[in-house]
């Protein structure tokens with residue numbers, strides 16, 4: 368049986384130490400979630416998988432990491448300060464505030480059904496800051512609401528320092544902040560979340576070619592996480608943002624929620640590099656951009672072969688890593704009936720994503736020789752550098768197996784009295800519950816092959 372809702376997933380995550388409501392002991396703060404010991408490992412594995420596929424397995428993409436806070440001007444010229452808002456409606460009776468486009472019925476309050484509502488007004492989503500001692504509280508910077516803009520404004524720095532040729536890409540993984548009107552659905556809509564975004568710079572004549580290319584690549588990546596193709600859906604945007612030539616959402620079918628966006632792919636033309644460029648009139652910018660009086664750089668590219676100078680088009684892949692984590696957990700969570708009144712919860716994560724790669728369990732707690740052998744095996748597993756492995760010395764083998772099934776540990780290695788006599792141990796596989804007797808010396812190799 369799968370999960371029924373994202374609320375169920377949130378309870379599971381709290382119980383097992385994946386994620387906790389932010390500021391919980393002070394009553395919480397809506398839209399903020401903290402990752403626990405298992406969540407932080409799972410998230411690290413998701414980031415690594417994404418980074419590897421984007422940077423290490425390719426030759427045309429570099430990574431970077433920008434500051435979370437940037438100059439107000441960056442967000443003025445990106446169009447966010449003027450236009451990044453959601454329609455806010457307030458109920459005059461119970462005073463709750465709602466995002467109009469998310470209301471169940473646009474004429475009635477979601478909480479009390481009153482029809483006495485304010486007219487919608489634009490609610491700005493960016494979190495402004497007064498940085499330094501000079502401003503007397505006036506906003507002069509913003510916490511970034513996406514990584515993308517902080518990549519665009521570094522385009523020239525990377526081009527000059529890394530000698531890249533078009534087409535090439537730049538990726539960032541990092542925090543983004545949005546003052547969402549109605550944060551909800553566990554980590555699905557948060558006010559502080561993380562994005563993994565690729566900006567791929569191409570010649571204007573090749574925009575649609577690369578858009579189609581990346582569409583296929585991203586779907587493959589999601590499937591490589593163990594998500595079945597039928598739980599993924601592509602939703603082309605019918606109404607495009609003013610800067611976009613084409614866009615689609617990659618959606619995952621969440622328990623109780625249905626298909627919802629986990630990643631956006633946008634053909635952004637020359638809007639971004641054009642917006643942040645000085646002397647815009649020197650270029651034939653195709654997107655509608657605000658006149659820029661403040662930039663000190665031309666974010667253009669000169670082709671060394673043809674001599675052509677132009678503002679590259681951008682194809683963007685924008686994924687939320689928290690939504691990815693929720694999708695991966697939602698997909699992996701399984702309740703299994705084992706017959707005779709027994710059941711188990713098993714998290715069928717791909718071993719590369721599992722927070723704990725292996726657990727070593729001495730069968731009896733009070734036998735020092737068993738613990739010594741278990742520690743030796745654990746030491747060898749740690750030395751492989753595959754990620755976290757643990758030793759469980761509570762002595763209750765059944766409980767340990769169930770606990771590790773539930774948190775997705777691919778294998779448990781049990782050391783018993785026979786191990787002391789013949790140097791063999793039992794390896795138990797999470798998904799099949801199959802147990803095999805193998806040589807203790809072979810364990811590092813077996814685990815390495817499984818995780819890799």
Ligand code: GAP
Nearest residue numbers: 513515555556557560629630631685686687690
């Ligand atoms: N640079 C483009 C951009 O930021 P977006 O569609 O607004 O595009 C990209 O965001 C991804 O970031 C989304 O597909 C989603 O996975 C994630 N995301 C956006 N807002 C979020 C929020 N409030 N909470 C959690 N994830 C969010």
